[in-house]
Amino acid sequence: MFLKNALRAATALSLVTVGSAYAETITIATVNNGDMIRMQGYTDDFTAKTGHDVEWVTLEENVLRQRVTTDISTKGGQFDIMTIGMYETPIWGANGWLVPLNDLSAEYDVDDILPAMRGGLSHDGTLYAAPFYGESSMIMYRTDLMEKAGLEMPAAPTWEFIREAAAAMDDPESDINGVCLRGKAGWGEGGAFITVTANSFGARWFDENWQAQFDQPEWKEALTFFVNLMNDYGPQGYATNGFNENLSLFQQGKCGMWIDATVAASFVTNPDDSTVADKVGFALAPDTGLGKRSNWLWAWALAIPAGTQKEAAAKQFIEWATSKEYIELVAANEGWANVPPGARTSLYENPDYLAVPFAQMTLDSINAADPTNPTVKPVPYVGIQFVAIPEFAGIATEVSQEFSAVYAGQQTVDEALAKAQALTTDAMEAAGY
Amino acid sequence: MARAVTTRQKTINSLAAWAVGLLIFFPILWIFVMSFKAEGDAIKTPLEVLAAPWTLENYGVVQERSNYSRHFANSVILAFGSTLLGLLVAVPAAWAMAFVPSKRTKDILLWMLSTKMLPAVGVLYPIYLLFIRLGLLDSRAGLVVVLMLINLPIIVWMLYTYFREIPGEILEAARMDGATLHEEILYVLTPMAIPGMASTLLLNVILAWNEAFWTLNLTAAKAAPLTAFIASYSSPEGLFYAKLSAASTMAIAPILIMGWFSQKQLVRGLTFGAVK
Numbered sequence: 001m002f003l004k005n006a007l008r009a010a011t012a013l014s015l016v017t018v019g020s021a022y023a024e025t026i027t028i029a030t031v032n033n034g035d036m037i038r039m040q041g042y043t044d045d046f047t048a049k050t051g052h053d054v055e056w057v058t059l060e061e062n063v064l065r066q067r068v069t070t071d072i073s074t075k076g077g078q079f080d081i082m083t084i085g086m087y088e089t090p091i092w093g094a095n096g097w098l099v100p101l102n103d104l105s106a107e108y109d110v111d112d113i114l115p116a117m118r119g120g121l122s123h124d125g126t127l128y129a130a131p132f133y134g135e136s137s138m139i140m141y142r143t144d145l146m147e148k149a150g151l152e153m154p155a156a157p158t159w160e161f162i163r164e165a166a167a168a169m170d171d172p173e174s175d176i177n178g179v180c181l182r183g184k185a186g187w188g189e190g191g192a193f194i195t196v197t198a199n200s201f202g203a204r205w206f207d208e209n210w211q212a213q214f215d216q217p218e219w220k221e222a223l224t225f226f227v228n229l230m231n232d233y234g235p236q237g238y239a240t241n242g243f244n245e246n247l248s249l250f251q252q253g254k255c256g257m258w259i260d261a262t263v264a265a266s267f268v269t270n271p272d273d274s275t276v277a278d279k280v281g282f283a284l285a286p287d288t289g290l291g292k293r294s295n296w297l298w299a300w301a302l303a304i305p306a307g308t309q310k311e312a313a314a315k316q317f318i319e320w321a322t323s324k325e326y327i328e329l330v331a332a333n334e335g336w337a338n339v340p341p342g343a344r345t346s347l348y349e350n351p352d353y354l355a356v357p358f359a360q361m362t363l364d365s366i367n368a369a370d371p372t373n374p375t376v377k378p379v380p381y382v383g384i385q386f387v388a389i390p391e392f393a394g395i396a397t398e399v400s401q402e403f404s405a406v407y408a409g410q411q412t413v414d415e416a417l418a419k420a421q422a423l424t425t426d427a428m429e430a431a432g433y
Numbered sequence: 434m435a436r437a438v439t440t441r442q443k444t445i446n447s448l449a450a451w452a453v454g455l456l457i458f459f460p461i462l463w464i465f466v467m468s469f470k471a472e473g474d475a476i477k478t479p480l481e482v483l484a485a486p487w488t489l490e491n492y493g494v495v496q497e498r499s500n501y502s503r504h505f506a507n508s509v510i511l512a513f514g515s516t517l518l519g520l521l522v523a524v525p526a527a528w529a530m531a532f533v534p535s536k537r538t539k540d541i542l543l544w545m546l547s548t549k550m551l552p553a554v555g556v557l558y559p560i561y562l563l564f565i566r567l568g569l570l571d572s573r574a575g576l577v578v579v580l581m582l583i584n585l586p587i588i589v590w591m592l593y594t595y596f597r598e599i600p601g602e603i604l605e606a607a608r609m610d611g612a613t614l615h616e617e618i619l620y621v622l623t624p625m626a627i628p629g630m631a632s633t634l635l636l637n638v639i640l641a642w643n644e645a646f647w648t649l650n651l652t653a654a655k656a657a658p659l660t661a662f663i664a665s666y667s668s669p670e671g672l673f674y675a676k677l678s679a680a681s682t683m684a685i686a687p688i689l690i691m692g693w694f695s696q697k698q699l700v701r702g703l704t705f706g707a708v709k
Contacts, residue, residue, distance in 0.1 A: 059661070
């Protein structure tokens with residue numbers, strides 16, 4: 001009897017021990033975007049399902065980049081999951097800094113991830129980060145102003161039409177700008193926008209031999225068009241406007257058109273925050289007829305740094321946060337307009353979601369973006385609004401500063417392009433290209 | 434002889450001082466106002482913002498989302514811990530430089546100050562690697578040491594300036610009365626230098642409280658102070674200005690109140706030795 005009880009006690013004790021060893025606390029570094037904050041609110045659901053606790057470290061985007069780059073490159077081990085984007089994922093995957101996500105469960109249905117997202121978050125065919133939400137860029141425009149101007153927005157307009165529509169909608173007396181676009185310095189802000197604009201004009205960052213291309217006529221044409229368009233019909237001080245500044249202008253009814261991230265659609269159509277919520281239409285980002293549209297592709301994705309001691313729990317979290325069930329959980333509590341967009345094919349087959357006004361245009365925009373073939377002429381790099389090499393962030397930040405100086409009227413297009421050419425050439429030579 | 438100042442001139446001076454003061458204080462005042470407005474109202478024009486209804490909603494959301502008390506406790510420990518540790522190191526150093534100077538004292542003082550001119554990011558990787566090796570990442574102990582080292586040149590400089598104002602003869606007299614070095618510093622020098630030490634403490638607490646580079650880069654979840662708390666409300670995609678303002682108000686309020694009540698001491702400390 002004593003032996004039996006002792007065995008029972010030992011079994012119970014070992015089960016408790018195994019259970020408590022299995023329950024981990026994982027630390028996740030993330031950004032303060034609306035969908036991420038919403039996910040933090042549902043952490044209890046994950047804990048209830050798995051027993052694991054979560055510590056969130058939320059940081060501003062640039063701080064997060066610096067923070068997680070320092071940690072992963074030094075193997076600091078501060079985070080079990082990092083929120084990273086399409087720029088970092090293939091580079092870090094190639095460096096062996098991330099755990100490959102090639103053994104996710106069958107229920108997770110990895111094939112359901114949108115092909116463009118999966119491609120952008122992989123290196124040599126191996127997935128290194130799971131998309132939490134994805135985005136492209138598209139045109140958001142005021143349907144009432146467009147109607148008043150006697151114009152009709154095509155589903156896939158050209159840059160010439162955008163200029164024409166901006167001229168027609170621009171009304172300085174009523175404080176309405178024809179078009180609002182990013183001019184703020186920074187590779188992920190104005191730098192991203194001018195790069196995709198240049199792509200549609202046939203420009204590229206580098207030729208097949210990694211030679212900088214800012215001395216080519218396509219760049220001059222693209223930058224001149226952008227500067228003239230914004231000087232004529234853009235808001236005052238657009239050189240310092242980024243996503244948030246333009247969002248604020250559009251929500252207050254001060255922009256006829258705004259070309260930016262597809263995730264903005266849920267903000268501008270939200271009647272709680274936007275004064276023009278019921279007057280917004282959507283269209284594909286413009287082109288010049290050369291075969292490439294000026295839209296980007298981006299995903300905020302969850303990745304596991306190599307060397308974490310909690311890899312199994314981290315994978316469980318990623319499977320939970322980027323699953324179909326999570327999308328349904330958010331839809332059930334907060335409506336389909338608030339689910340994380342742009343990650344899964346099944347979301348765009350769901351009739352409930354397709355009833356959301358911007359759903360189809362978001363999918364079409366994502367599908368129109370091809371990070372492996374981003375420009376009219378061939379290039380040696382992957383990435384649409386960025387070049388997936390480690391040197392790019394530094395170079396592009398400096399280049400975008402030169403361009404912002406043009407927007408602010410401090411130098412000419414020719415001067416900025418000459419400086420961009422020189423600094424890019426120097427940096428690439430120093431990096432051994 | 435004091436210069437005669439007319440009432441008119443006094444009024445002009447006062448108005449100019451108030452105007453400059455309000456200009457400097459305006460951003461803080463505006464953060465405070467925005468923190469009591471709904472997100473949709475916070476992005477409107479200034480007059481519309483003022484006319485919009487007031488709400489405590491943002492403070493509720495921030496309280497619910499973040500562990501404010503943990504960030505606050507970390508800030509207090511880091512700011513006061515690093516300053517007190519700094520004073521422990523700096524008092525003997527400043528004593529030696531002020532009362533037993535050598536030929537190289539001025540050079541050493543300048544060299545100490547020159548370390549403040551080094552861009553912090555230049556030594557991020559070496560310090561990060563040291564922290565990994567010593568197991569100090571995301572620990573308050575590690576950050577206390579780093580913040581102490583960052584502010585040490587300023588503490589030494591300030592104390593040196595105060596100590597130089599104290600006549601060396603008093604210390605000599607104490608020595609002739611048989612005081613040991615320890616007694617001389619503790620019972621003679623320190624009581625006379627307390628106003629200066631208090632100013633040094635206050636200024637360095639404020640500097641350590643506001644330090645954002647190292648506190649963001651060397652912490653994760655456990656040791657993160659209020660700087661990380663504010664950073665968590667900055668968003669690249671989404672207008673959360675009202676919540677960011679509420680978080681900022683909660684982060685700066687304690688140090689602002691402390692600064693307000695000790696401003697006399699602070700101003701005295703900062704202008705000490707400026708007028709002879």
